[in-house]
Amino acid sequence: MSGFVVALTGGIASGKSAVERRFEAHGIHAYDADVAARAVVEPGSPALAEVARVFGAGALDRDGRLDRAAMRQRVFDDPSARTSLEGILHPRIRARLRAAAAADTGPYCILSIPLLVENRAHYDWVNRVLVVDASEATRIARLVRRDGIDEALARKMIAAQARREDRLAIADDVVVNEGDEGALDAEVEALDRRYRALGSPAGRAPTTAR
Structure with missing residues:
Protein backbone atom coordinates (compact mmCIF):
# COMPACT_ATOMS: atom_id res chain seq x y z
CA MET A 1 0.00 0.00 0.00
CA SER A 2 1.75 3.15 -1.14
CA GLY A 3 -0.51 5.78 0.41
CA PHE A 4 -2.77 6.68 3.27
CA VAL A 5 -6.27 5.19 2.78
CA VAL A 6 -9.49 6.81 3.99
CA ALA A 7 -12.67 4.75 3.82
CA LEU A 8 -15.67 6.98 3.11
CA THR A 9 -19.06 5.60 4.08
CA GLY A 10 -22.60 6.60 4.98
CA GLY A 11 -26.14 5.38 4.64
CA ILE A 12 -27.89 5.40 1.30
CA ALA A 13 -28.72 8.98 0.20
CA SER A 14 -26.55 10.49 2.91
CA GLY A 15 -24.50 12.41 0.34
CA LYS A 16 -21.35 10.32 -0.04
CA SER A 17 -21.02 11.22 -3.71
CA ALA A 18 -21.13 14.95 -2.95
CA VAL A 19 -18.31 14.54 -0.44
CA GLU A 20 -16.38 12.30 -2.82
CA ARG A 21 -16.55 14.92 -5.59
CA ARG A 22 -15.11 17.54 -3.27
CA PHE A 23 -12.11 15.40 -2.41
CA GLU A 24 -11.55 14.85 -6.13
CA ALA A 25 -11.61 18.64 -6.60
CA HIS A 26 -8.61 18.73 -4.25
CA GLY A 27 -6.75 16.36 -6.57
CA ILE A 28 -7.42 13.23 -4.54
CA HIS A 29 -8.33 9.97 -6.23
CA ALA A 30 -11.57 8.37 -5.04
CA TYR A 31 -12.29 4.73 -5.79
CA ASP A 32 -15.98 3.92 -5.50
CA ALA A 33 -17.35 0.50 -4.54
CA ASP A 104 -2.36 5.05 -5.85
CA THR A 105 0.55 7.49 -5.59
CA GLY A 106 -1.19 10.50 -4.07
CA PRO A 107 -0.80 11.82 -0.51
CA TYR A 108 -3.85 9.72 0.35
CA CYS A 109 -6.81 8.19 -1.43
CA ILE A 110 -10.51 7.73 -0.74
CA LEU A 111 -12.36 4.42 -0.89
CA SER A 112 -16.11 5.06 -1.06
CA ILE A 113 -17.74 2.00 0.54
CA PRO A 114 -21.48 2.25 1.30
CA LEU A 115 -21.55 -1.09 3.16
CA LEU A 116 -18.40 -0.59 5.20
CA VAL A 117 -20.00 -1.42 8.56
CA GLU A 118 -21.36 -4.70 7.20
CA ASN A 119 -17.93 -5.59 5.79
CA ARG A 120 -15.59 -3.89 8.25
CA ALA A 121 -13.49 -6.98 8.92
CA HIS A 122 -12.54 -7.12 5.24
CA TYR A 123 -11.27 -3.53 5.31
CA ASP A 124 -9.15 -3.64 8.45
CA TRP A 125 -6.25 -2.40 6.32
CA VAL A 126 -7.65 1.13 5.83
CA ASN A 127 -6.11 3.91 7.90
CA ARG A 128 -9.15 6.02 8.71
CA VAL A 129 -12.95 6.00 8.45
CA LEU A 130 -14.98 9.05 7.40
CA VAL A 131 -18.76 8.84 7.83
CA VAL A 132 -21.20 11.10 6.01
CA ASP A 133 -24.23 11.40 8.27
CA ALA A 134 -27.82 12.51 7.67
CA SER A 135 -31.08 11.83 9.45
CA GLU A 136 -33.43 9.10 8.26
CA ALA A 137 -36.08 11.68 7.32
CA THR A 138 -33.61 13.53 5.11
CA ARG A 139 -32.45 10.33 3.44
CA ILE A 140 -36.01 9.14 2.76
CA ALA A 141 -36.87 12.45 1.11
CA ARG A 142 -33.74 12.28 -1.04
CA LEU A 143 -34.43 8.69 -2.10
CA VAL A 144 -38.03 9.42 -3.08
CA ARG A 145 -36.92 12.44 -5.09
CA ARG A 146 -33.77 10.91 -6.60
CA ASP A 147 -34.98 7.42 -7.49
CA GLY A 148 -38.67 8.07 -8.08
CA ILE A 149 -39.69 5.42 -5.55
CA ASP A 150 -42.34 5.46 -2.85
CA GLU A 151 -41.63 6.05 0.82
CA ALA A 152 -42.23 2.40 1.73
CA LEU A 153 -39.43 1.17 -0.54
CA ALA A 154 -37.16 3.99 0.64
CA ARG A 155 -37.66 2.88 4.24
CA LYS A 156 -37.01 -0.74 3.29
CA MET A 157 -33.77 0.23 1.55
CA ILE A 158 -32.60 2.14 4.61
CA ALA A 159 -33.61 -0.66 6.97
CA ALA A 160 -31.60 -3.16 4.91
CA GLN A 161 -28.38 -1.31 5.77
CA ALA A 162 -26.50 -0.94 9.02
CA ARG A 163 -27.97 1.29 11.68
CA ARG A 164 -26.91 4.92 11.76
CA GLU A 165 -25.51 4.37 15.27
CA ASP A 166 -23.31 1.52 14.03
CA ARG A 167 -21.82 3.68 11.29
CA LEU A 168 -21.06 6.49 13.72
CA ALA A 169 -19.45 4.00 16.09
CA ILE A 170 -16.69 3.17 13.59
CA ALA A 171 -16.10 6.79 12.50
CA ASP A 172 -12.82 8.60 12.98
CA ASP A 173 -14.34 11.67 11.33
CA VAL A 174 -17.96 12.69 10.62
CA VAL A 175 -19.40 15.08 8.05
CA VAL A 176 -23.03 16.07 8.68
CA ASN A 177 -24.92 16.59 5.41
CA GLU A 178 -28.41 17.83 6.21
CA GLY A 179 -28.65 20.93 4.07
CA ASP A 180 -27.14 22.61 1.05
CA GLU A 181 -24.19 20.80 -0.50
CA GLY A 182 -22.18 24.00 -0.49
CA ALA A 183 -21.86 23.67 3.27
CA LEU A 184 -19.62 20.64 2.66
CA ASP A 185 -16.84 22.68 1.05
CA ALA A 186 -15.20 23.97 4.22
CA GLU A 187 -15.48 20.61 6.01
CA VAL A 188 -13.86 18.70 3.17
CA GLU A 189 -11.14 21.33 2.83
CA ALA A 190 -10.27 20.89 6.52
CA LEU A 191 -10.32 17.10 6.21
CA ASP A 192 -8.08 17.29 3.13
CA ARG A 193 -5.48 19.19 5.13
CA ARG A 194 -5.74 16.67 7.98
CA TYR A 195 -5.39 13.65 5.72
CA ARG A 196 -2.44 15.13 3.85
CA ALA A 197 -0.69 15.61 7.18
CA LEU A 198 -1.58 12.13 8.38
CA GLY A 199 -0.47 10.64 5.07
CA SER A 200 2.93 12.30 5.20
CA PRO A 201 5.88 10.23 6.45
CA ALA A 202 5.90 12.20 9.70
CA GLY A 203 2.18 11.77 10.29
CA ARG A 204 1.73 8.18 9.16
CA ALA A 205 0.46 5.92 11.92
CA PRO A 206 0.31 2.14 11.80
CA THR A 207 -2.92 0.75 10.43
CA THR A 208 -5.06 -0.71 13.20
CA ALA A 209 -8.09 -2.94 12.91
CA ARG A 210 -11.36 -1.74 14.36
Missing part, protein backbone atom coordinates in the same frame (compact mmCIF):
# COMPACT_ATOMS: atom_id res chain seq x y z
CA ASP A 34 -20.48 1.19 -6.60
CA VAL A 35 -18.34 1.81 -9.70
CA ALA A 36 -16.40 -1.38 -8.97
CA ALA A 37 -19.69 -3.24 -8.55
CA ARG A 38 -20.77 -2.22 -12.05
CA ALA A 39 -17.39 -3.12 -13.51
CA VAL A 40 -17.34 -6.65 -12.10
CA VAL A 41 -20.67 -7.54 -13.78
CA GLU A 42 -19.90 -6.26 -17.25
CA PRO A 43 -21.19 -8.58 -20.01
CA GLY A 44 -18.88 -11.56 -20.36
CA SER A 45 -17.56 -11.32 -16.83
CA PRO A 46 -17.37 -14.38 -14.55
CA ALA A 47 -19.43 -12.56 -11.93
CA LEU A 48 -22.32 -11.90 -14.32
CA ALA A 49 -22.30 -15.51 -15.44
CA GLU A 50 -22.48 -16.63 -11.82
CA VAL A 51 -25.34 -14.22 -11.08
CA ALA A 52 -27.30 -15.61 -14.04
CA ARG A 53 -26.62 -19.17 -12.90
CA VAL A 54 -27.74 -18.51 -9.32
CA PHE A 55 -30.70 -16.21 -10.00
CA GLY A 56 -31.84 -17.32 -13.44
CA ALA A 57 -32.42 -15.47 -16.69
CA GLY A 58 -34.62 -12.93 -14.91
CA ALA A 59 -31.49 -11.38 -13.44
CA LEU A 60 -30.50 -10.11 -16.90
CA ASP A 61 -32.16 -7.58 -19.17
CA ARG A 62 -32.82 -8.04 -22.90
CA ASP A 63 -29.28 -6.92 -23.72
CA GLY A 64 -27.73 -9.53 -21.45
CA ARG A 65 -26.73 -7.01 -18.81
CA LEU A 66 -27.56 -7.17 -15.12
CA ASP A 67 -31.14 -5.97 -14.59
CA ARG A 68 -30.38 -3.70 -11.68
CA ALA A 69 -33.95 -2.62 -10.97
CA ALA A 70 -35.20 -6.20 -10.86
CA MET A 71 -32.33 -7.37 -8.69
CA ARG A 72 -32.68 -4.43 -6.31
CA GLN A 73 -36.31 -5.29 -5.70
CA ARG A 74 -35.46 -8.96 -5.32
CA VAL A 75 -32.72 -8.54 -2.74
CA PHE A 76 -34.75 -6.12 -0.64
CA ASP A 77 -37.67 -8.56 -0.63
CA ASP A 78 -35.54 -11.63 0.12
CA PRO A 79 -32.60 -11.42 2.56
CA SER A 80 -31.24 -14.79 1.40
CA ALA A 81 -31.07 -13.47 -2.17
CA ARG A 82 -29.16 -10.47 -0.95
CA THR A 83 -26.69 -12.70 0.88
CA SER A 84 -26.17 -14.80 -2.25
CA LEU A 85 -25.63 -11.75 -4.48
CA GLU A 86 -23.20 -10.17 -2.05
CA GLY A 87 -21.28 -13.45 -1.86
CA ILE A 88 -20.72 -13.26 -5.60
CA LEU A 89 -19.92 -9.57 -5.91
CA HIS A 90 -18.25 -8.40 -2.72
CA PRO A 91 -15.00 -10.40 -2.88
CA ARG A 92 -14.44 -9.12 -6.42
CA ILE A 93 -15.28 -5.54 -5.42
CA ARG A 94 -12.88 -5.67 -2.48
CA ALA A 95 -10.08 -6.99 -4.68
CA ARG A 96 -10.53 -4.11 -7.16
CA LEU A 97 -10.55 -1.50 -4.40
CA ARG A 98 -7.47 -2.88 -2.70
CA ALA A 99 -5.58 -3.02 -5.98
CA ALA A 100 -6.55 0.58 -6.72
CA ALA A 101 -5.44 1.77 -3.28
CA ALA A 102 -2.16 -0.10 -3.58
CA ALA A 103 -1.40 1.53 -6.91
Whole structure:
Protein backbone atom coordinates (compact mmCIF):
# COMPACT_ATOMS: atom_id res chain seq x y z
CA MET A 1 0.00 0.00 0.00
CA SER A 2 1.75 3.15 -1.14
CA GLY A 3 -0.51 5.78 0.41
CA PHE A 4 -2.77 6.68 3.27
CA VAL A 5 -6.27 5.19 2.78
CA VAL A 6 -9.49 6.81 3.99
CA ALA A 7 -12.67 4.75 3.82
CA LEU A 8 -15.67 6.98 3.11
CA THR A 9 -19.06 5.60 4.08
CA GLY A 10 -22.60 6.60 4.98
CA GLY A 11 -26.14 5.38 4.64
CA ILE A 12 -27.89 5.40 1.30
CA ALA A 13 -28.72 8.98 0.20
CA SER A 14 -26.55 10.49 2.91
CA GLY A 15 -24.50 12.41 0.34
CA LYS A 16 -21.35 10.32 -0.04
CA SER A 17 -21.02 11.22 -3.71
CA ALA A 18 -21.13 14.95 -2.95
CA VAL A 19 -18.31 14.54 -0.44
CA GLU A 20 -16.38 12.30 -2.82
CA ARG A 21 -16.55 14.92 -5.59
CA ARG A 22 -15.11 17.54 -3.27
CA PHE A 23 -12.11 15.40 -2.41
CA GLU A 24 -11.55 14.85 -6.13
CA ALA A 25 -11.61 18.64 -6.60
CA HIS A 26 -8.61 18.73 -4.25
CA GLY A 27 -6.75 16.36 -6.57
CA ILE A 28 -7.42 13.23 -4.54
CA HIS A 29 -8.33 9.97 -6.23
CA ALA A 30 -11.57 8.37 -5.04
CA TYR A 31 -12.29 4.73 -5.79
CA ASP A 32 -15.98 3.92 -5.50
CA ALA A 33 -17.35 0.50 -4.54
CA ASP A 34 -20.48 1.19 -6.60
CA VAL A 35 -18.34 1.81 -9.70
CA ALA A 36 -16.40 -1.38 -8.97
CA ALA A 37 -19.69 -3.24 -8.55
CA ARG A 38 -20.77 -2.22 -12.05
CA ALA A 39 -17.39 -3.12 -13.51
CA VAL A 40 -17.34 -6.65 -12.10
CA VAL A 41 -20.67 -7.54 -13.78
CA GLU A 42 -19.90 -6.26 -17.25
CA PRO A 43 -21.19 -8.58 -20.01
CA GLY A 44 -18.88 -11.56 -20.36
CA SER A 45 -17.56 -11.32 -16.83
CA PRO A 46 -17.37 -14.38 -14.55
CA ALA A 47 -19.43 -12.56 -11.93
CA LEU A 48 -22.32 -11.90 -14.32
CA ALA A 49 -22.30 -15.51 -15.44
CA GLU A 50 -22.48 -16.63 -11.82
CA VAL A 51 -25.34 -14.22 -11.08
CA ALA A 52 -27.30 -15.61 -14.04
CA ARG A 53 -26.62 -19.17 -12.90
CA VAL A 54 -27.74 -18.51 -9.32
CA PHE A 55 -30.70 -16.21 -10.00
CA GLY A 56 -31.84 -17.32 -13.44
CA ALA A 57 -32.42 -15.47 -16.69
CA GLY A 58 -34.62 -12.93 -14.91
CA ALA A 59 -31.49 -11.38 -13.44
CA LEU A 60 -30.50 -10.11 -16.90
CA ASP A 61 -32.16 -7.58 -19.17
CA ARG A 62 -32.82 -8.04 -22.90
CA ASP A 63 -29.28 -6.92 -23.72
CA GLY A 64 -27.73 -9.53 -21.45
CA ARG A 65 -26.73 -7.01 -18.81
CA LEU A 66 -27.56 -7.17 -15.12
CA ASP A 67 -31.14 -5.97 -14.59
CA ARG A 68 -30.38 -3.70 -11.68
CA ALA A 69 -33.95 -2.62 -10.97
CA ALA A 70 -35.20 -6.20 -10.86
CA MET A 71 -32.33 -7.37 -8.69
CA ARG A 72 -32.68 -4.43 -6.31
CA GLN A 73 -36.31 -5.29 -5.70
CA ARG A 74 -35.46 -8.96 -5.32
CA VAL A 75 -32.72 -8.54 -2.74
CA PHE A 76 -34.75 -6.12 -0.64
CA ASP A 77 -37.67 -8.56 -0.63
CA ASP A 78 -35.54 -11.63 0.12
CA PRO A 79 -32.60 -11.42 2.56
CA SER A 80 -31.24 -14.79 1.40
CA ALA A 81 -31.07 -13.47 -2.17
CA ARG A 82 -29.16 -10.47 -0.95
CA THR A 83 -26.69 -12.70 0.88
CA SER A 84 -26.17 -14.80 -2.25
CA LEU A 85 -25.63 -11.75 -4.48
CA GLU A 86 -23.20 -10.17 -2.05
CA GLY A 87 -21.28 -13.45 -1.86
CA ILE A 88 -20.72 -13.26 -5.60
CA LEU A 89 -19.92 -9.57 -5.91
CA HIS A 90 -18.25 -8.40 -2.72
CA PRO A 91 -15.00 -10.40 -2.88
CA ARG A 92 -14.44 -9.12 -6.42
CA ILE A 93 -15.28 -5.54 -5.42
CA ARG A 94 -12.88 -5.67 -2.48
CA ALA A 95 -10.08 -6.99 -4.68
CA ARG A 96 -10.53 -4.11 -7.16
CA LEU A 97 -10.55 -1.50 -4.40
CA ARG A 98 -7.47 -2.88 -2.70
CA ALA A 99 -5.58 -3.02 -5.98
CA ALA A 100 -6.55 0.58 -6.72
CA ALA A 101 -5.44 1.77 -3.28
CA ALA A 102 -2.16 -0.10 -3.58
CA ALA A 103 -1.40 1.53 -6.91
CA ASP A 104 -2.36 5.05 -5.85
CA THR A 105 0.55 7.49 -5.59
CA GLY A 106 -1.19 10.50 -4.07
CA PRO A 107 -0.80 11.82 -0.51
CA TYR A 108 -3.85 9.72 0.35
CA CYS A 109 -6.81 8.19 -1.43
CA ILE A 110 -10.51 7.73 -0.74
CA LEU A 111 -12.36 4.42 -0.89
CA SER A 112 -16.11 5.06 -1.06
CA ILE A 113 -17.74 2.00 0.54
CA PRO A 114 -21.48 2.25 1.30
CA LEU A 115 -21.55 -1.09 3.16
CA LEU A 116 -18.40 -0.59 5.20
CA VAL A 117 -20.00 -1.42 8.56
CA GLU A 118 -21.36 -4.70 7.20
CA ASN A 119 -17.93 -5.59 5.79
CA ARG A 120 -15.59 -3.89 8.25
CA ALA A 121 -13.49 -6.98 8.92
CA HIS A 122 -12.54 -7.12 5.24
CA TYR A 123 -11.27 -3.53 5.31
CA ASP A 124 -9.15 -3.64 8.45
CA TRP A 125 -6.25 -2.40 6.32
CA VAL A 126 -7.65 1.13 5.83
CA ASN A 127 -6.11 3.91 7.90
CA ARG A 128 -9.15 6.02 8.71
CA VAL A 129 -12.95 6.00 8.45
CA LEU A 130 -14.98 9.05 7.40
CA VAL A 131 -18.76 8.84 7.83
CA VAL A 132 -21.20 11.10 6.01
CA ASP A 133 -24.23 11.40 8.27
CA ALA A 134 -27.82 12.51 7.67
CA SER A 135 -31.08 11.83 9.45
CA GLU A 136 -33.43 9.10 8.26
CA ALA A 137 -36.08 11.68 7.32
CA THR A 138 -33.61 13.53 5.11
CA ARG A 139 -32.45 10.33 3.44
CA ILE A 140 -36.01 9.14 2.76
CA ALA A 141 -36.87 12.45 1.11
CA ARG A 142 -33.74 12.28 -1.04
CA LEU A 143 -34.43 8.69 -2.10
CA VAL A 144 -38.03 9.42 -3.08
CA ARG A 145 -36.92 12.44 -5.09
CA ARG A 146 -33.77 10.91 -6.60
CA ASP A 147 -34.98 7.42 -7.49
CA GLY A 148 -38.67 8.07 -8.08
CA ILE A 149 -39.69 5.42 -5.55
CA ASP A 150 -42.34 5.46 -2.85
CA GLU A 151 -41.63 6.05 0.82
CA ALA A 152 -42.23 2.40 1.73
CA LEU A 153 -39.43 1.17 -0.54
CA ALA A 154 -37.16 3.99 0.64
CA ARG A 155 -37.66 2.88 4.24
CA LYS A 156 -37.01 -0.74 3.29
CA MET A 157 -33.77 0.23 1.55
CA ILE A 158 -32.60 2.14 4.61
CA ALA A 159 -33.61 -0.66 6.97
CA ALA A 160 -31.60 -3.16 4.91
CA GLN A 161 -28.38 -1.31 5.77
CA ALA A 162 -26.50 -0.94 9.02
CA ARG A 163 -27.97 1.29 11.68
CA ARG A 164 -26.91 4.92 11.76
CA GLU A 165 -25.51 4.37 15.27
CA ASP A 166 -23.31 1.52 14.03
CA ARG A 167 -21.82 3.68 11.29
CA LEU A 168 -21.06 6.49 13.72
CA ALA A 169 -19.45 4.00 16.09
CA ILE A 170 -16.69 3.17 13.59
CA ALA A 171 -16.10 6.79 12.50
CA ASP A 172 -12.82 8.60 12.98
CA ASP A 173 -14.34 11.67 11.33
CA VAL A 174 -17.96 12.69 10.62
CA VAL A 175 -19.40 15.08 8.05
CA VAL A 176 -23.03 16.07 8.68
CA ASN A 177 -24.92 16.59 5.41
CA GLU A 178 -28.41 17.83 6.21
CA GLY A 179 -28.65 20.93 4.07
CA ASP A 180 -27.14 22.61 1.05
CA GLU A 181 -24.19 20.80 -0.50
CA GLY A 182 -22.18 24.00 -0.49
CA ALA A 183 -21.86 23.67 3.27
CA LEU A 184 -19.62 20.64 2.66
CA ASP A 185 -16.84 22.68 1.05
CA ALA A 186 -15.20 23.97 4.22
CA GLU A 187 -15.48 20.61 6.01
CA VAL A 188 -13.86 18.70 3.17
CA GLU A 189 -11.14 21.33 2.83
CA ALA A 190 -10.27 20.89 6.52
CA LEU A 191 -10.32 17.10 6.21
CA ASP A 192 -8.08 17.29 3.13
CA ARG A 193 -5.48 19.19 5.13
CA ARG A 194 -5.74 16.67 7.98
CA TYR A 195 -5.39 13.65 5.72
CA ARG A 196 -2.44 15.13 3.85
CA ALA A 197 -0.69 15.61 7.18
CA LEU A 198 -1.58 12.13 8.38
CA GLY A 199 -0.47 10.64 5.07
CA SER A 200 2.93 12.30 5.20
CA PRO A 201 5.88 10.23 6.45
CA ALA A 202 5.90 12.20 9.70
CA GLY A 203 2.18 11.77 10.29
CA ARG A 204 1.73 8.18 9.16
CA ALA A 205 0.46 5.92 11.92
CA PRO A 206 0.31 2.14 11.80
CA THR A 207 -2.92 0.75 10.43
CA THR A 208 -5.06 -0.71 13.20
CA ALA A 209 -8.09 -2.94 12.91
CA ARG A 210 -11.36 -1.74 14.36
